[in-house]
Every structure is written in C-alpha cells, then in structure tokens.
Amino acid sequence: MPPETDKVRVWLVERGYNNRDLIILQYATPDGDRVYRRELAPQVLDTATVTAAKDVSSxxxxxxxxxxxxxxYAAEAGRMAGKHDPDDVI
Structure with a gap:
C-alpha cells in the first residue's frame, strides 16, 4: 500500500464533454499548478459519485x-473549497 503522504487533495474545477461523448472531469490542486483528469461514460455517471474534491496519488x-x-483553476479550486466539503456530491 502506498504511503498516505503520496495523496494530494484536488478540487473539481471543470466539467465538460469530448467528441467521444465522454464526460471530462478536471480536478486541480489549490494553486492550480497540477490537474487530475477523469473521463467517464455517461452511463457510468449514474453509478459514479462526483464529489467536490478527491485525494489522488501525486x-x-x-x-x-x-x-x-x-x-x-486556482480561483475555481478556492471557490469550491470555500463553498463545499470535500465529500459533497456535485
């Protein structure tokens, strides 16, 4: 199991779609310097939970x-952190 210090908290900063009909979620670090990108099929969105923040591997x-x-990204991450708990469903 990787050490917990390897985890970085990122906040949802952007949601969009691509030409393959996938939903693109982008979570950024509070300083906006790094981003975690997740692609989901629309069918998966019914079972996946989209939260305000995630703890991901660096x-x-x-x-x-x-x-x-x-x-x-920094501005949006700050806004999300100010308005939501990390586990809030968005």
Whole structure:
C-alpha cells in the first residue's frame, strides 16, 4: 500500500464533454499548478459519485503549463473549497 503522504487533495474545477461523448472531469490542486483528469461514460455517471474534491496519488497529476489556466483553476479550486466539503456530491 502506498504511503498516505503520496495523496494530494484536488478540487473539481471543470466539467465538460469530448467528441467521444465522454464526460471530462478536471480536478486541480489549490494553486492550480497540477490537474487530475477523469473521463467517464455517461452511463457510468449514474453509478459514479462526483464529489467536490478527491485525494489522488501525486503520480496521477499532470502539470498545467498555461499561466492563465493555472490562475483560473486556482480561483475555481478556492471557490469550491470555500463553498463545499470535500465529500459533497456535485
């Protein structure tokens, strides 16, 4: 089992769709520097729980290179953290 210190809390900052009809959820670190991306089939959304935050492995995070996107993600992560508990269903 990996150590708990490997976990990073990320907040839901964006939800969208792609051309394959998958739902794209993006969770970012509070500073907006890193992002966790999850793709779900619409049928899975009925059984999957989308929460305000997730604790994910640091190895599952990608770097956000665009400074404007980092700022937007940081602002949205802060808004989500201020309005919701991590386990709130969104």
């Amino acid at each position: 190895g599952d995070l990608e770097t956000v290179d665009d400074a404007d996107v980092q700022k937007r």
